[in-house]
Amino acid sequence: MAAEGLDAFIVPRADAHQGEYVADADARLAWLTGFTGSAGFAIVTADQAGVFIDGRYRVQVKSQIDLAHFTPVPWPETKPSNWLRDALPSGGKAGFDPWLHTRKEIEAMAKGLAETGIELTALDENPVDAIWSDRPAPPVGAARAHDEALAGESAALKRKRLAETLREEGQRAAFLSLPDSISWLLNIRGTDVPKNPVVQSFAILSDTGHVTLFADPEKFDNKLRAQLGNEVTILPPQDLAAALRDLDGPVRIDPATAPEAGFRLLEQAGTRISPAPDPAILPKARKNPAELQGMRAAHLRDGVAMTRLLAWLHAQDPASLTEIDVVRKLEALRRDEGIIDISFDTISGAGPNGAIVHYRVTESSNRRLAAGEMLLIDSGGQYVDGTTDITRTIPLGQPPEEAIAPYTAVLRGMIAISQARFPKGVAGAHIDSLARQFLWAKGLDYDHGTGHGVGAALCVHEGPARISRVSDLPLESGMILSNEPGYYREDAFGIRIENLIAVTKAESEPNRDMLGFETLTLCPIDTRPIDLSALSRDEAEWLDAYHARVRRELSPLLDNEARDWLHRATTPVS
Structure with a gap:
């Protein structure tokens, strides 16, 4: 310096x-x-x-x-x-x-x-x-094709659709810097970033539909190149700066996601700039029927893995296990269900470690489980057809008395989101308070958003949609979000209950468009820490209906031991 x-x-x-x-x-x-x-x-x-x-x-x-x-x-x-x-x-x-x-x-x-x-x-x-003398080398994982049947649309049609948007807005080209946008657009996937199946790359999309992709050419074999076709040119990343300087404007570039360097290169060349959101970001967030079906299929298999974990955990002496033991068991069960990778580092936080919102267990922090504590497990998988993210909070034996009221408040908030019906045009900021209302009534809150967007066999955290006090983006049919209110008491315990939900059209009166949510996640919610007297009849009926669905869809896929546990865990509460 x-x-x-x-x-x-x-x-x-x-x-x-x-x-x-x-x-x-x-x-x-x-x-x-x-x-x-x-x-x-x-x-x-x-x-x-x-x-x-x-x-x-x-x-x-x-x-x-x-x-x-x-x-x-x-x-x-x-x-x-x-x-x-x-x-x-x-x-x-x-x-x-x-x-x-x-x-x-x-x-x-x-x-x-x-x-x-x-x-x-x-x-x-x-x-x-x-x-940084021992800096690792950049990733060089091979790119692969994402099956068009799972994508629900060919890359050629996606390129044509976005090119039409550019022409309609008078833009000659768009600079794309988000790897998940580029991977979605070209129906490709990769291994460059841990837990996220994207190809690290930049791209320039022309108003003709041609894409120049800036990525290590060694990542693309001849079969994938042939599939991408002549309208996709692959160049090494070091060619990007010169290509940006050579563009004819106006060039669409996103001030919220593109690097400042991209703007400077265009400005140095005197190119007209059209500041606007990444043109792929909203189309990617609106999942089509094939993507939604893939997500449902992935969540069914993921529910099997999670239920088998919970059944196994229930049969163990907590003192015989550590946080890492739980992580290893769950990841092995997900491998049995065909995951490509986990979708983020599994959070397994026992007792006070559960109060660390994004706790990542290491050999040095690894804690032995103990009866009477709460265990928070937040995890997910990357499957070929979908991405999952689920959190369950489990009492290890008798739940601590001080956790019952906040657990119940968190559950009621999660149910409120699940049941929400709202007019088209409502944003995540409007929905967020539904999840917090029962905690607020007790003078409690949590310091994270209630939900983030989720990709379809892509990034587990996907923009731009979210359920958060700072999100003014209207929710649209096909968007997939997490629903994960929580509560964290430092040095004591953490509570979070999370399902993934898809925005769907809902019944409404004539001339009014209403939306609601479809729950994708299939896994029992622990009922032992619930203060049943605090649940409304409507909330108890929602929980029983959810558990009946979980039991119906997962039971045929489980062995006898896990199936028996599931039936006990989903006993009606109303």
Whole structure:
């Protein structure tokens, strides 16, 4: 930093594709600070370094960073511009890597630093990379075709459809930087990013429907190249900068997802820019009938694995198991059901570890289970036809008395979302409070969104749809979301109950379009920690109907022992 004349440098979690999950070669924040959460960043000056984390990670970060050198900073309560104002009261230069930040991020930070004397400086070389001597090599996993029968639409038709959108909006081309958008568009999948079957790449989509794909050519064999056809040209990533400079505008580029470097390359060439959302992001979120059917099939198999786990767990002495034992057992059961990979690192948090929202068990943190505690298991699988994400909270024997009221409130919130009916045009922010109302009534809450979008055999966290106080995007038929309210008591326990739900059309009066949710997840919800007297008749009937469906659909696929347990676990409560 001194050699570059910098007074500060910003180290984001993101890679050049702004993904939540990054390859080992791009895990700069984790390498520098030790923090492995899925969101956050650090700002380093000569004499201090702040690690910015949101409410999900305020427990986790303290166990991962060296507090003698790094200071946790609550974010978004503390904006990076405000922190820099305090850290550099006399002004100075704050460097950033323009490939690792979006234009929206940089503009917001620049606005916050106006009239402070602090200058944001884009760097050609990342100083973290300069000192990262054992940096892993970039991923080189082979790309594969995603079956058109599962995709529900050919890549050629998708390209044609998006090209028509460009022409309608007077755009000559679009720059795509999100690997899941590109993988969806071309009906390809890959192994570049752990747990997410995407091909790390950039792309330029022409208004003619031609795609230039910037990815390691070695990832594509002759069969896949032939399937992609002549309207897809594959070039190495190092050719991207020149290709952007050569484009005729207007070029569509997304300020919220595309790297700042992409904007700068276009601007340096004098190319007209058309700021607009990634053209694939909404079409990808609206699952077609084939994708929805694939997700249902994947959830059926996943429900078998989860039910077998819960039956096995119920028969064990908790003291004979550790958190990692549970993880290994569940992943083995999912392999029996044909997973390609897990969809994220399995969370298995016993007792106080369950209060760490995105807890990742390691050999050093591994905790032995104990009777009387709560065990939170949040997990999912990547199947060839779908992606799953489910959370269940299980009492190990008699549930702790202090967990019963919040468990019941969390369950009631999850049921409220499941039963919701709402007019077309309603956004995730409008729905979010339905899940929190019963916790709020007790003076409780949770520091994460109620639901995130989920891809169809793609990323388990998918934009742009979500159920969150900050989401103003209207929900649309075909979108798939998680429904996962929770409650976390530090040093005691965590509670979260999660199903995946699909937005569907609902019955309505004439001339009014209404939407609702179809529950995709099939797995019993533990009834032992429920205060049944707090459930309404409607809520109890919903739970019984859900359990009857779970029993009906899973029973034929289970062995006798798991089937017997399932029947006991789904005994009606009303």
